[in-house]
Amino acid sequence: MITTNWIDRFEGLARLPAGIKDTLTRQSAVVSLPKGAEVFGPGAVPDNLLLLLDGTVRVSQTSQSGREIVLYRVEAGQSCVLTTACLLAHEAYAAEGRAETDIRAAAIPRATFDRLTAESTQFRDFVFAAYARRITDLFRVIDEVAFGKIDMRLAQRLLELAPSRGPLKITHQQLATELGTAREVVSRQLAEFARRDLLSVGRGSVEITDADTLRRIASA
Amino acid sequence: MITTNWIDRFEGLARLPAGIKDTLTRQSAVVSLPKGAEVFGPGAVPDNLLLLLDGTVRVSQTSQSGREIVLYRVEAGQSCVLTTACLLAHEAYAAEGRAETDIRAAAIPRATFDRLTAESTQFRDFVFAAYARRITDLFRVIDEVAFGKIDMRLAQRLLELAPSRGPLKITHQQLATELGTAREVVSRQLAEFARRDLLSVGRGSVEITDADTLRRIASA
DNA sequence: CAGCCGTCTGTGACCATATCACAAAGAGGG
DNA sequence: CCCTCTTTGTGATATGGTCACAGACGGCTG
DSSP states (O other), X not given: OOSOOGGGGSTTTTTSOHHHHHHHHHTOEEEEEOTTOEEEBTTBXXXXXXXXXXXXXXXXXXXXXXXXXXXXEEETTOBOHHHHHHHHHSSXXXXXEEESSOEEEEEEEHHHHHHHHHHOHHHHHHHHHHHHHHHXXXXXXXXXXXXXXXXXXXXXXXXXXXXXXXXXXXXXXXXXXXXXXXXXXXXXXXXXXXXXTSEEEETTEEEESOHHHHHHHHTO | OOSOOXXXXXXTTTTSOHHHHHHHHHTOEEEEXXXXXXXXXXXXXXXXXXXXXXXXXEEEEEOTTSOEEEEEEEETTOBOHHHHHHXXXXXXXXXXXXXXXXXXXXXXXXXXXHHHHHHOHHHHHHXXXXXXXXXXXXXXXXXXXXXXXXXXXXXXXXXXXXXXXXXXXXXXXXXXXXXXXXXXXXXXXHHHHHHTTSEXXXXXXXXXXXXXXXXXXXXX
């Protein structure tokens, strides 16, 4: 036990028996990818289960017509089960994962994954919990897209994405992709928010000035 | 080995070793529910994995505002993994499963499920494949809701739901729920289809008369 | 610095869908 | 046959998405 193991960063894994942790450590590799790299997708089918150590991965889907929507993000300390199982078991769907920052992840080969799910109840629980989380994420997306109002959704997303201080660096098009809507819709809604002094916009940046009101809109 | 076992109805399970099949048979119960019964949801959290032997279960989600959308159906020969994992692992989301016909299912208790995922690679694969299928279903729903045109979606759904001959018994409101849209939208679109002689409508029923054209619209 | 170019944003017109408020038309029970 | 409930039809209006551009900004290059 030399290193402060990365395993302990994962809530569901910290209490694994030492033997299992050992297997996990020895049979997995820590990989790095630069910001912007495709983690999985049409061009890169993963054959490892990825446990994200640092950074975030944005998972999105593109329609035939070329419009795109962000489905969810995988943050440090979470695993990328969905995508793995999904892409392994079925024909590749038009979902892709892209590194939103430089990332570091532990890659667990299929064989090891298999062995661990067989040997450890806790590892199994970890995996199933990860599935459950993603599935509820997808449920939420469906609810929002099908029934949510745009002003509410935009306000929500801005609050999520905004750094604790300073402006959020993002284009209207990128915000539109977040919500699966059109750029013009975002531009107009931002203009409306700006008119009400809830935020100020610049080229490629948005700065929230009245987070309270925005929060009220977001939860309406 | 007395009975022609229900296990063999499940593609992914037919080739399980005899011992595992045995466990599965002995430790599971075949349950029946009448048409319309709630299989899971706010009022009924399942603690079994259900393998559907006969009938279909419709899984839908209701928004705060009361609007509802059908997410997918579980058909005979499929399992209900999503819902189980989802509801066990997280706070109950507003998803519910309802028996669309009288149903019969094999109920596998959590403990048995756990033991089987530990002991059998094939059973694990079965479970993961079931997850993958549902997840791609959800991806599809998101794509359709976010980017699909209503005429296309309605045509698709009508073709899916229509019996091989005779009229489809369904109200406009039920069709609206299928698509997560409003009843008026369905009424108007059906009227338009009827005007083009693609189908004829009666109170509580729709009969397709030009499936070819409808198919063309559905895949546009 | 001027001019150029690619990206980003603004805008008006128009279409599709959702919402709201009712009216009217079956269907079934008393 | 009337009453009532469910289902369907319809017009007006609001919201969101599409299309076609125009203009504005930033960076680069001559």
